[in-house]
Amino acid sequence: MTRAAPPSPGRRHFLRQSAIGTGALVLGINANDALAAITKPASSTDAAFAPNAFIRIGSDGVVTLVSKQPEIGQGIKTSLPMVLAEELDVDWQDVRVIQADLDPIYGSQGAGGSTSTPTNYEEFRRLGATARAMLVTAAAQTWNVPAAQCATAAGAVVHPDGKRKLGYGQLAASAAKLAVPDPKDVVRKDPSNFKLLGKRIGGVDNAAIVAGKPLFGIDVQLPGMLYAVYAKCPVFGGKPVSFNEAEIKAMPGVKDAFIVPGTPNLNGLRPGVAIVATSTWAAFRARRALKVEWDEGPGASHSWADFTAQAQAAAGKPGTTTLRNDGDVTAALARATKTVEAAYSYPFISHASMEPQNCTAWVKPEQGTVELWAPTQNPGAGQALVASTFSIPKEKISLHITRSGGGFGRRLSSDFIVEAVAIARQVTAPVKLTWTREDDLQHDHFRAGGFHFLRGGVDSAGKLVAWHNHFVTFANRIGRDGTTVLQPGSGGSLSGDEFPGRWLANCLLEQTALECSIPMGPWRAPGSNVFAWVFHSFIDELAHAAGRDPLAFRLELLGDKDLVSGTGERGVPYNVARMKAVLREVADKSGWGKRKFPRGQGQGIAFHFSHRGYIAEVAEVTVSRDGKLKVDRVVVVTDIGAQIVNLSGAENQVQGSVIDGLSTLMYPELDIEKGRVVQSNFHEYQLLRMPDTPPKIEVHFLKSDYPVTGLGEPALPPLAPAVCNAIFAAIGKRVRQLPLSKTDLSWS
Incomplete structure (x- = not known):
């Protein structure tokens, strides 16, 4: 076409x-x-x-x-x-x-x-x-x-x-x-x-x-520059009442310390205590001596255990929002030859980019200007937030874009920029604000957690005839038009057009939002990064219940139409022909179904359309009897249009997506207790290590006669379901809770 x-x-x-x-x-x-x-x-x-x-x-x-x-x-x-x-x-x-x-x-x-x-x-x-x-x-x-x-x-x-x-x-x-x-x-x-x-x-x-030359925001150096840290309430929504000001100001190298009141905007300037010093280490040392009396606010009642209980209670009721209601799901499930019910859940997680958030700000009152150096993904939004927060004309705010040590969506938010300006307004020199690793982990704009309660049915021919998903998500209460509304976090809203909704005559998609004060923001391939795991794992469950080959089941489900109408992602109709092409190609490149694996080894397949990219992946795994997982091989086929711009960069993005997706599947989670994140640093927030990465990641590009698109995100979502489906093929156990480390994979 x-x-x-x-x-x-x-x-x-x-x-x-x-x-x-x-x-x-x-x-x-x-x-x-x-x-x-x-x-x-x-x-x-x-x-x-x-x-x-x-x-x-x-x-x-x-x-x-x-x-x-x-x-x-x-x-x-x-x-x-x-x-x-x-x-x-x-x-x-x-x-x-x-x-x-x-x-x-x-x-x-x-x-x-x-x-x-x-x-x-x-x-x-x-x-x-x-x-x-x-x-x-x-x-x-x-x-x-x-x-x-x-x-x-x-x-x-x-x-x-x-x-x-x-x-x-x-x-x-x-x-x-x-x-x-x-x-x-x-x-x-x-x-x-x-x-x-x-x-x-x-x-x-x-x-x-490689030479360690200064490129990143954290490398910025200016004559006469001072260094700052910023302590925020560990409970989301809390604020400082007082702190040991005299003691902190008397410490070596400390130039000033003060409370910043903050603003009501949850993702803007949060209140906190600023310390300004002559070096980063002097500021960090003073930070360790800081003693703050906090007004923790209503957020102190939040806990993951309570959220889980609320989700379980909501599962037995109709969703507060109906996203799609086609046909009669209840009747279709009653007629189905076989039905499957499953509950999937995943926690809040951090972006954990290697370079902590930082920004250098130079406020010049005599000129009425602000000059910024920031590793930001969204410099225009950063400039606008500074302008609105401090009533400064945008044309008076200049911003130098530094290289970022990872972003993954975190640096689309500008809280660290506006914090640096708030601190720099109190001194007469440029100020570099550097977050600690603990700040970065515990005061992120997190990927939203979620719960999916699913039911599906297949008929006597093994065809999917009914699908019901009640999605319980998280939302913040924000001000809008003189009132307040609940707004789900980024990636926390399920589209009624999400696969396989438009493909089925009987489909019910519902959503219920749990109110919280936890700040949320875009996380690599927002929404798709978890939805793909849920949907394509459950599709695999239904294929198994139908006694069907998982590839054939998916190809049949996609249907024969080249395009599926509807709004689609970013208003683009879902191109079935492109998705079927990458599915068939990944099956061919991986040798799908051509080998018989011994118990403890298996293949899994998954696909997903996100960020204009059509991606299919096959994972091959080995699970030892004591439950240790090794991903042996991942084969990826992508269709991102007519031209690969930089083959080296494209391969790097796909390989990185596979590794990042595997890491996120296996280890990270954030516990919420008394309104705060329990984990503090990488010793408690584990990520994938080099020995655990797949030894073989094979990347194949299908060129198609469509506009060129990006590749930073679409290759990540299919990895998790492909691996989990391979685990089931290897040992017969389903993974329905993230991180995967919570599931016992041992077998005998």
């Missing part, structure tokens, strides 16, 4: 993207102000070609490309500039990449939801192709030949007579004087002629990371 190419943007949209760069070309200015602020020309007389805010070619031939998205380990700082370089037709070795600050000239600058590639790919191709066309025109005018007779290669324009060649640096000054052509008149490369895209390219920061 062929999908039509997206419509070409109008000239107005293109000029908005090109912004200042377009004006620079029309006026004959060598470089636009935004780019000049980031990278200085080789000399004051250097004539540079800057056709837009993302590309600059100096007279020395050096090509500087701007990466506008935050780099959180997903490789976007390398892959998006690769798109520009491909259409420019330059050697990657001649390119240097710089990180942009937050600036409206670059358009959207967030990194989340695997959106960076799909929202920028086509536009970046046009930007690169337009710059290349202008260089060709400059060469053609120099030679007095038609531009159609000229070609480009390795950063130069060449004439087919083989006698004339001009490097881009030689053409920079003349190209800068040309008007930017209409994007509709610019010819982009045929993908079959790509020289760079689809190749394995190392990350642009790899050498600096």
